[in-house]
Amino acid sequence: MAKKKAKKKSGRGWKVTLLLFFLLVLGSAALLLNLDGRHVQFRLTEGREISVPYGVDYVDPGRVAITTGKIFGPGVLTLPIETSGYVNTKVIGTYELTYSTRFLGDTYTARRIVHVTDLTPPSITLQTVDGYEPDWFTGYEEEGYLAWDDCDGDMTALVEREVLEDRIEYRVSDSSGNEAVAERMLPAVAPPTLELLGEENITMDASMEFEDPGFVAKDGAGKDLKDYVAVEGSVTPYRAGTYEIVYSITNGEDTISVTRTVEVLPVEIPESVQPGEKTIYLTFDDGPGPYTGELLDVLAAYNVKATFFVTCEYPEYEDFVGRAFREGHSIGVHTASHNYYLIYSSEENYMDDFNKVEEMIYRQTGEYTHLFRFPGGSSNTVSYFNAGIMSRLVEMMHDLGYQYYDWHVDSNDAGGTRTSGGIVANVTAGCAERQVSIVLQHDVKDYSVRAVEQIIIWGLQNGYTFRALDMSSPTAHHRLHN
Numbered sequence: 224m225a226k227k228k229a230k231k232k233s234g235r236g237w238k239v240t241l242l243l244f245f246l247l248v249l250g251s252a253a254l255l256l257n258l259d260g261r262h263v264q265f266r267l268t269e270g271r272e273i274s275v276p277y278g279v280d281y282v283d284p285g286r287v288a289i290t291t292g293k294i295f296g297p298g299v300l301t302l303p304i305e306t307s308g309y310v311n312t313k314v315i316g317t318y319e320l321t322y323s324t325r326f327l328g329d330t331y332t333a334r335r336i337v338h339v340t341d342l343t344p345p346s347i348t349l350q351t352v353d354g355y356e357p358d359w360f361t362g363y364e365e366e367g368y369l370a371w372d373d374c375d376g377d378m379t380a381l382v383e384r385e386v387l388e389d390r391i392e393y394r395v396s397d398s399s400g401n402e403a404v405a406e407r408m409l410p411a412v413a414p415p416t417l418e419l420l421g422e423e424n425i426t427m428d429a430s431m432e433f434e435d436p437g438f439v440a441k442d443g444a445g446k447d448l449k450d451y452v453a454v455e456g457s458v459t460p461y462r463a464g465t466y467e468i469v470y471s472i473t474n475g476e477d478t479i480s481v482t483r484t485v486e487v488l489p490v491e492i493p494e495s496v497q498p499g500e501k502t503i504y505l506t507f508d509d510g511p512g513p514y515t516g517e518l519l520d521v522l523a524a525y526n527v528k529a530t531f532f533v534t535c536e537y538p539e540y541e542d543f544v545g546r547a548f549r550e551g552h553s554i555g556v557h558t559a560s561h562n563y564y565l566i567y568s569s570e571e572n573y574m575d576d577f578n579k580v581e582e583m584i585y586r587q588t589g590e591y592t593h594l595f596r597f598p599g600g601s602s603n604t605v606s607y608f609n610a611g612i613m614s615r616l617v618e619m620m621h622d623l624g625y626q627y628y629d630w631h632v633d634s635n636d637a638g639g640t641r642t643s644g645g646i647v648a649n650v651t652a653g654c655a656e657r658q659v660s661i662v663l664q665h666d667v668k669d670y671s672v673r674a675v676e677q678i679i680i681w682g683l684q685n686g687y688t689f690r691a692l693d694m695s696s697p698t699a700h701h702r703l704h705n
Contacts, residue, residue: 259292263326265333272336277374281310288324302326310337341399345372349407359412359442360474372397413443417472417479426486429622431578433460438470461574463489463622490624496695501687503654504661505529508557511543512667518675519547525679528691532557532596535583545587553691555594556580566598567606573616593625593694600629602701613705626694629701630663636671646674651681661699
């Protein structure tokens with residue numbers, strides 16, 4: 224019995240010893256851990272603050288948690304980590320992720336800051352229109368473009384468009400400052416051609432009309448552009464001088480032009496020749512009229528030639544102009560209307576009136592004349608309302624090669640003398656004082672026409688020759704008052 228008790232006591236001693244040893248080891252370990260300062264360390268791949276692109280699914284770059292201490296250093300095993308927080312890469316902003324683990328009854332955490340940023344520039348798509356070709360007038364007309372950003376959406380309205388000489392640049396920036404640039408090269412557009420027909424420099428004698436030879440204008444494809452050409456300048460063909468006509472075509476920025484020069488030369492007028500004998504030039508204004516036929520009969524009876532400065536006021540008697548011409552009399556222009564305020568209001572109005580008579584003369588004779596008499600004479604005062612008009616008209620008509628005739632002897636049949644005897648007395652008295660006389664009468668006055676036979680008889684008896692005026696006849700030019 225004593226032996227059995229001794230064995231039991233010996234077994235309990237072993238267990239106590241083992242327990243004491245275990246406690247000693249634990250105490251030593253705790254002491255070592257305390258001395259080691261064991262704690263958790265997080266290691267975050269790419270750092271604690273990172274940026275990730277907008278729209279790309281977020282994948283954590285990596286994180287581990289290990290223990291480490293002063294004595295034993297880093298452990299080889301990783302601790303389990305729980306993550307809280309989220310990253311929405313479809314919304315730009317800053318997000319926070321929290322990593323946590325437990326060790327020896329303590330909770331350890333680490334944080335990562337994630338910036339979701341838009342790093343992708345917008346896209347610009349240049350559109351094209353099939354078959355479109357720009358022309359010189361309108362230049363390039365935008366075919367269209369689209370701009371899109373994955374973050375900001377449609378940005379077409381924000382595109383800045385700069386037209387350069389040979390290209391168009393398109394630029395747009397998104398809300399994150401990412402810029403997109405696109406470039407469209409502009410096709411070369413051939414400018415139109417503008418060419419003169421006829422001579423570039425024309426020299427012509429003064430005349431009633433000038434016909435512009437014209438021009439040809441075409442685009443690069445050969446299309447006629449005549450209607451787009453502006454013509455500046457004109458030629459006054461009855462006035463000597465140098466004129467320029469400029470033909471131009473423009474698109475608002477560029478202009479193509481050509482210039483034609485027209486030099487209008489005065490027509491040479493023959494020098495006057497004084498007849499070598501006493502001469503009377505009978506001239507009659509304002510017809511033909513109801514007494515012109517009677518007058519022509521008298522002139523024919525004595526084979527006397529006269530000059531008729533005619534009008535268009537009595538169209539029913541115009542045939543007498545043809546008869547007078549065929550019988551050897553001279554025909555000159557007087558006036559179509561005797562409307563002084565219209566005739567002398569401008570050079571253009573004077574020529575309009577003048578040309579009506581010229582055309583009537585041509586219809587009756589087949590020829591134009593170069594003789595004329597101003598309505599009221601060159602010394603008239605009715606034209607005072609247009610200062611200088613008579614001086615300008617004299618120069619203009621001389622440029623055209625016309626010779627004008629006033630008179631030396633006024634029969635006064637348009638004034639106070641109303642009898643044939645008075646007309647005869649006025650004319651013979653005036654002619655008796657001169658070697659050469661140009662006599663003014665009116666064949667629309669019956670008393671003046673009846674005086675012609677007596678005037679002719681007096682002239683022939685006194686050694687005068689009666690002639691019709693021509694371009695070489697001596698002139699009678701009054702002093703101009705305007």
